[in-house]
Amino acid sequence: MPRIPAHDILFEPVDIGPVRARNRFYQTPHCNGMGYRDPTALAHMRGVKAEGGWAVVCTEQVEIHHTSDINPFIELRLWDDRDIPMLAKMADRIHEHGALAGIELAYNGLNGPNLYGREIPLAPTGLPVASFTYDPVQARTMDKEDIRNFRRWHRAAARRGREAGFDLVYVYAGHALGCFYHFLSRRYNHRTDEYGGSLENRVRLLKEVLLDTREEVGDSCAVPCRFSIDEPAGPDDISRAEAEDMIGLVAEIPDLWDLCLAGWERDSKTSRFGPEGDQEYLYENIKTLTTKPVVGVGRYTSPDRMASLIRKGLIDMIGCARPSIADPFLPKKVEEGRLDDIRECIGCNICVSGDFTMSPIRCTQNPSMGEEWRRGWHPEYLPPAKSEKPVLIVGSGPAGLEAAQALGKRGYPVTLAEKTTRIGGRVTRESGLPGLAAWSRVRDYRELQIRKLANVEVYLDSEITADHVLEFGYPRVAIATGARWRADGVAHHWTRPIPIAESAEVLTPDTIMDGTLPTGREVIIWDDDHYYMGGVIAERLADSGYNVTLMTPAAEVSTWTRNTMEQTFVQARLIEKDVTILPHLALESIGVGRVQVACVFTGRTRDIPAEAVVLVTARISEDYLHDELVARRGEWEQAGIETVSRIGDAEAPATIAHAVFSGRRYAEATDEPPATGDQVSFRREITELLE
Numbered sequence: 068m069p070r071i072p073a074h075d076i077l078f079e080p081v082d083i084g085p086v087r088a089r090n091r092f093y094q095t096p097h098c099n100g101m102g103y104r105d106p107t108a109l110a111h112m113r114g115v116k117a118e119g120g121w122a123v124v125c126t127e128q129v130e131i132h133h134t135s136d137i138n139p140f141i142e143l144r145l146w147d148d149r150d151i152p153m154l155a156k157m158a159d160r161i162h163e164h165g166a167l168a169g170i171e172l173a174y175n176g177l178n179g180p181n182l183y184g185r186e187i188p189l190a191p192t193g194l195p196v197a198s199f200t201y202d203p204v205q206a207r208t209m210d211k212e213d214i215r216n217f218r219r220w221h222r223a224a225a226r227r228g229r230e231a232g233f234d235l236v237y238v239y240a241g242h243a244l245g246c247f248y249h250f251l252s253r254r255y256n257h258r259t260d261e262y263g264g265s266l267e268n269r270v271r272l273l274k275e276v277l278l279d280t281r282e283e284v285g286d287s288c289a290v291p292c293r294f295s296i297d298e299p300a301g302p303d304d305i306s307r308a309e310a311e312d313m314i315g316l317v318a319e320i321p322d323l324w325d326l327c328l329a330g331w332e333r334d335s336k337t338s339r340f341g342p343e344g345d346q347e348y349l350y351e352n353i354k355t356l357t358t359k360p361v362v363g364v365g366r367y368t369s370p371d372r373m374a375s376l377i378r379k380g381l382i383d384m385i386g387c388a389r390p391s392i393a394d395p396f397l398p399k400k401v402e403e404g405r406l407d408d409i410r411e412c413i414g415c416n417i418c419v420s421g422d423f424t425m426s427p428i429r430c431t432q433n434p435s436m437g438e439e440w441r442r443g444w445h446p447e448y449l450p451p452a453k454s455e456k457p458v459l460i461v462g463s464g465p466a467g468l469e470a471a472q473a474l475g476k477r478g479y480p481v482t483l484a485e486k487t488t489r490i491g492g493r494v495t496r497e498s499g500l501p502g503l504a505a506w507s508r509v510r511d512y513r514e515l516q517i518r519k520l521a522n523v524e525v526y527l528d529s530e531i532t533a534d535h536v537l538e539f540g541y542p543r544v545a546i547a548t549g550a551r552w553r554a555d556g557v558a559h560h561w562t563r564p565i566p567i568a569e570s571a572e573v574l575t576p577d578t579i580m581d582g583t584l585p586t587g588r589e590v591i592i593w594d595d596d597h598y599y600m601g602g603v604i605a606e607r608l609a610d611s612g613y614n615v616t617l618m619t620p621a622a623e624v625s626t627w628t629r630n631t632m633e634q635t636f637v638q639a640r641l642i643e644k645d646v647t648i649l650p651h652l653a654l655e656s657i658g659v660g661r662v663q664v665a666c667v668f669t670g671r672t673r674d675i676p677a678e679a680v681v682l683v684t685a686r687i688s689e690d691y692l693h694d695e696l697v698a699r700r701g702e703w704e705q706a707g708i709e710t711v712s713r714i715g716d717a718e719a720p721a722t723i724a725h726a727v728f729s730g731r732r733y734a735e736a737t738d739e740p741p742a743t744g745d746q747v748s749f750r751r752e753i754t755e756l757l758e
């Protein structure tokens with residue numbers, strides 16, 4: 068298909084100092100939980116982005132010196148020359164596909180307690196470290212010699228970045244993270260020398276290092292500056308006017324301005340808390356301050372919107388982290404006019420959770436993310452079918468849909484049967500809850516792909532029984548029948564059912580998604596799931612006028628959403644909606660009109676009035692079909708059945724990302740020898756042992 072002319076503007080080249088970007092698609096630096104532990108997997112992941120058409124592909128934070136590590140987080144390192152080959156491998160993969168490679172040099176200073184190196188953190192002012200975990204460590208105030216050393220270390224890292232083959236060598240002052248930001252901010256910089264106090268003084272170090280970097284990399288590399296432009300949150304934060312003045316003081320020194328918000332959780336909001344282009348208004352006026360190209364992010368997936376940003380003159384390049392994770396081939400698809408093939412980011416931040424849990428990046432929409440080298444998966448191409456044996460998939464949730472589209476693309480004849488009249492399973496159901504509308508993109512992308520595949524047939528309103536499966540005789544059967552929420556209290560805290568009075572009013576998220584709301588007004592939500600559902604149900608009921616109490620054994624609501632950087636937003640929203648939050652309590656039993664609760668520390672019990680209770684606890688697999696078929700294994704051969712597999716929540720309930728991954732895994736494994744578990748199922752890097 069030809070490219071839409073309105074999108075031509077996105078394919079104009081952009082000069083960034085001495086280098087030229089082939090188009091305006093810019094993959095901004097993003098963390099991924101792989102870093103120095105999985106450098107080859109990471110190099111391949113970045114290479115696939117370049118293959119997908121991004122003009123610039125950047126690393127995540129790269130620690131420049133051993134006096135500032137960001138453990139326990141796993142990022143890249145460029146501490147000495149021995150780290151160069153690891154980075155060079157990535158630059159090479161990016162260059163292979165014609166993109167420019169960018170490296171984000173980072174000195175975290177006050178943001179890291181130096182758990183690995185045990186060095187004293189260095190900062191403009193000796194304050195407690197500003198980490199997520201209130202570490203009992205303070206930084207030392209940098210003296211003039213420290214500042215001279217720091218400049219030398221940054222220079223050395225810039226040189227190593229150039230030697231590793233990078234085309235853009237960053238000075239990172241964004242996200243309220245890192246040494247430069249701490250110098251810029253009155254909150255962290257209490258100095259009275261020429262590096263503190265006035266605006267000029269606070270900008271001094273940034274300016275010096277920008278000039279050092281430029282000198283060090285010579286005229287072969289560009290020097291971008293990543294910088295937070297923001298609305299002030301407190302009197303000591305950098306106000307918008309001040310941020311503009313700061314840019315003004317160094318406006319022409321960097322070759323590019325890469326704009327972000329402070330901190331990261333505000334820059335990368337989930338779709339539940341911020342729409343596409345949430346921060347767009349902050350780009351106003353920036354281009355009057357500098358003649359250098361400006362990059363801005365906004366979880367952009369719409370090429371119309373991207374083109375209009377350029378046309379309006381707000382920014383010059385479209386910065387994307389999450390949209391490039393969900394669809395590494397987004398630029399190619401826009402270039403080829405294949406807009407309905409774009410796998411749009413849903414804004415769930417499961418990708419971010421990889422970084423926060425120190426595990427390789429994963430993505431709800433793109434199951435190949437992080438698996439490019441580990442499992443040899445590609446975001447666009449699948450291995451051709453090894454047989455013509457048809458596959459029956461039962462259930463059209465994220466697992467069934469992903470398996471159907473992936474097997475369809477491989478060339479297998481596929482039948483997808485769904486018992487309800489709506490495709491999408493839990494994604495369709497949950498996207499009707501407050502703030503989760505964008506999650507329907509998981510269904511929409513796959514539904515559109517399946518429609519284009521003549522070898523995939525979808526049957527709605529078709530409840531499949533074991534008799535049907537045996538009668539149809541498909542050689543391969545995948546059971547993707549999902550899971551339902553438990554109504555007996557079993558989850559993390561209680562692993563056996565709790566006492567529930569027979570006439571007590573007890574609901575689950577399923578009841579509410581089915582349209583049944585509590586009859587009484589006083590409702591207690593017992594959240595022992597700890598991800599999004601408890602908070603979302605609280606919102607749903609508060610919006611409908613209920614008096615809602617959310618009770619949790621944890622210290623805060625939706626505590627796992629710390630990993631998606633949503634927790635503070637969830638808690639604030641519930642407080643604003645007058646939801647009563649009761650932490651550190653366990654639901655002991657449910658009576659009529661009351662519940663008994665116990666303090667999780669002392670076990671002291673008390674009664675709380677409640678007309679209805681919503682249990683947001685564990686889920687239970689709907690695997691009856693699988694079990695029935697396994698019980699009738701003796702009939703398979705005659706029916707022509709070779710394999711029956713469970714996938715997604717029917718195998719074990721987890722996130723939507725798990726279900727999509729499971730669907731892809733099933734599709735990749737079809738006609739491969741069965742996994743025995745005797746070998747590691749993915750590739751991994753083994754540490755070289757030294758004397």
Ligand code: ADP
Binds near residue numbers: 461464487490530692
């Ligand atoms: P997952 O997250 O694993 O994809 P979901 O719960 O989202 O699981 O989806 C499961 C889907 O399977 C639902 O749409 C449900 O209606 C469907 N389903 C369950 N049992 C059957 C069955 N026996 N026949 C056909 N479809 C079924």
Ligand code: SF4
Binds near residue numbers: 389
């Ligand atoms: Fe987008 Fe979610 Fe994928 Fe992250 S995990 S890129 S937020 S779809």
